[in-house]
Amino acid sequence: MSGVAAGLGGFAVLLVLMALRVPIGVAMLATGLGGYAAWTGTTPLVAFLKTSTYYQFSTYSLSVIPLFVLMGEFATRAGMSRALYRTAAAFLGHRRGGLAMASIGGCAAFGAICGSSLATAATMGQVALPEMRRYGYSGALSTGSLAAGGTLGILIPPSVILVLYALMAEMSIAKMFVAALVPGVLAALGYMAAVAIFVRRRPQDGPAGPRADWRERLAALRETWSLIVIFVLVIAGMYRGWFTPTEAAAVGAFGTGCLAVLHGGMRLSGIAACLRGTAATSAMIFLILLGAETFNAFLAQTRTPVLLAEAIGEAGLPPILVLLAMLALYLVLGCVMDSMSMLLLTVPIFYPIVAGLDFGMSREETLIWFGILAVVVVEVGLITPPVGMNVFVINGLARDVPMIESFRGVLPFLISDGLRIAALIAFPAISLGLVRLLG
Numbered sequence: 001m002s003g004v005a006a007g008l009g010g011f012a013v014l015l016v017l018m019a020l021r022v023p024i025g026v027a028m029l030a031t032g033l034g035g036y037a038a039w040t041g042t043t044p045l046v047a048f049l050k051t052s053t054y055y056q057f058s059t060y061s062l063s064v065i066p067l068f069v070l071m072g073e074f075a076t077r078a079g080m081s082r083a084l085y086r087t088a089a090a091f092l093g094h095r096r097g098g099l100a101m102a103s104i105g106g107c108a109a110f111g112a113i114c115g116s117s118l119a120t121a122a123t124m125g126q127v128a129l130p131e132m133r134r135y136g137y138s139g140a141l142s143t144g145s146l147a148a149g150g151t152l153g154i155l156i157p158p159s160v161i162l163v164l165y166a167l168m169a170e171m172s173i174a175k176m177f178v179a180a181l182v183p184g185v186l187a188a189l190g191y192m193a194a195v196a197i198f199v200r201r202r203p204q205d206g207p208a209g210p211r212a213d214w215r216e217r218l219a220a221l222r223e224t225w226s227l228i229v230i231f232v233l234v235i236a237g238m239y240r241g242w243f244t245p246t247e248a249a250a251v252g253a254f255g256t257g258c259l260a261v262l263h264g265g266m267r268l269s270g271i272a273a274c275l276r277g278t279a280a281t282s283a284m285i286f287l288i289l290l291g292a293e294t295f296n297a298f299l300a301q302t303r304t305p306v307l308l309a310e311a312i313g314e315a316g317l318p319p320i321l322v323l324l325a326m327l328a329l330y331l332v333l334g335c336v337m338d339s340m341s342m343l344l345l346t347v348p349i350f351y352p353i354v355a356g357l358d359f360g361m362s363r364e365e366t367l368i369w370f371g372i373l374a375v376v377v378v379e380v381g382l383i384t385p386p387v388g389m390n391v392f393v394i395n396g397l398a399r400d401v402p403m404i405e406s407f408r409g410v411l412p413f414l415i416s417d418g419l420r421i422a423a424l425i426a427f428p429a430i431s432l433g434l435v436r437l438l439g
Contacts, residue, residue, distance in 0.1 A: 017030065067246065073274035074274055099209055100195045101196075110124055121147060121390045126397060148410055162177060165375065226259055312353055330374060
């Protein structure tokens with residue numbers, strides 16, 4: 001059996017295990033262990049596990065993950081989602097579709113602190129959904145805007161997905177965060193534009209709410225200034241060299257923890273709950289990391305990534321065609337896999353191929369650009385039928401809304417995503433402009 005055939009066979013086994021609802025971390029670990037042993041024998045497998053497992057989890061860079069997760073836990077406990085939503089609603093709620101736009105703005109701001117798409121969708125959904133339904137918003141617009149807005153959690157930094165990509169592709173975490181800022185803002189603005197077009201065609205779906213006066217708006221802003229300070233300190237501190245990424249995550253976690261105590265009324269029981277939530281989420285991420293490392297080690301033994309890269313290079317395909325094929329695969333995989341597992345599984349195969357393609361940029365810029373594109377497309381998969389994890393999360397909160405109506409509600413946002421992806425491909429400077437400016 002050839003190496004590529006063995007590698008593809010491993011992928012087939014992995015998909016079967018996933019179809020049987022085996023957790024993705026366990027499925028990748030089992031497939032990797034079985035494939036590695038079948039290809040090289042049990043003795044090399046034991047030697048690999050003896051060293052690789054320790055090396056994988058003793059890496060200092062990985063400490064940034066539980067700290068950013070803890071930052072998100074504290075942010076939720078501090079009631080930041082409510083403060084952010086109230087601020088956005090104070091400025092936008094008087095417009096048609098304004099509360100849906102406020103939900104998207106709140107998701108963007110909360111995602112900058114939380115870093116998780118599903119957590120952003122679930123937390124903001126609990127805050128914003130009752131308000132939109134109270135003012136007569138349709139089920140399609142209310143659930144669709146929240147599901148789409150939740151995807152901003154994995155794009156707007158700090159983001160665990162961006163951290164993992166930076167570690168796998170050996171890129172700077174700070175540069176990945178800076179590169180994601182403009183695409184993240186464009187995503188939020190694009191979603192708001194989609195809401196404006198939606199309510200222009202169907203004004204009854206998003207009626208205007210009461211107008212807040214400037215005293216109310218300034219009062220709402222005072223509740224959120226501390227969040228802005230934390231966000232700027234974390235991002236600027238990393239890029240300016242004041243902190244390492246781990247130190248920046250610790251500063252962010254400490255800052256949001258203080259806010260949770262001072263403004264959210266968090267007590268010792270709340271701190272313990274945040275620590276338990278962080279431990280559970282981090283353990284899940286690390287299990288997926290171990291499974292991905294083992295599975296990718298099996299693929300490396302079969303030389304599947306190298307052989308595929310050589311085959312693509314010898315085929316003489318235009319680089320843009322290769323890139324589009326990879327992004328299309330991400331859309332397909334998004335229907336059956338979660339975003340983190342998808343990136344962990346594919347990046348070790350894709351990034352050597354992308355690094356060898358000529359897009360008229362340096363290797364570092366090419367990999368940063370590809371990383372942003374990959375995360376954006378993975379983000380789209382979170383609201384793409386028939387799975388769309390964010391849609392399921394929001395629909396679970398709005399039990400009176402049929403699932404088909406929620407999926408109908410995300411269609412305008414999918415169109416916005418398609419236009420944004422096309423712009424990011426056509427104009428790499430959207431992602432790289434700030435990196436070049438600050439570099």
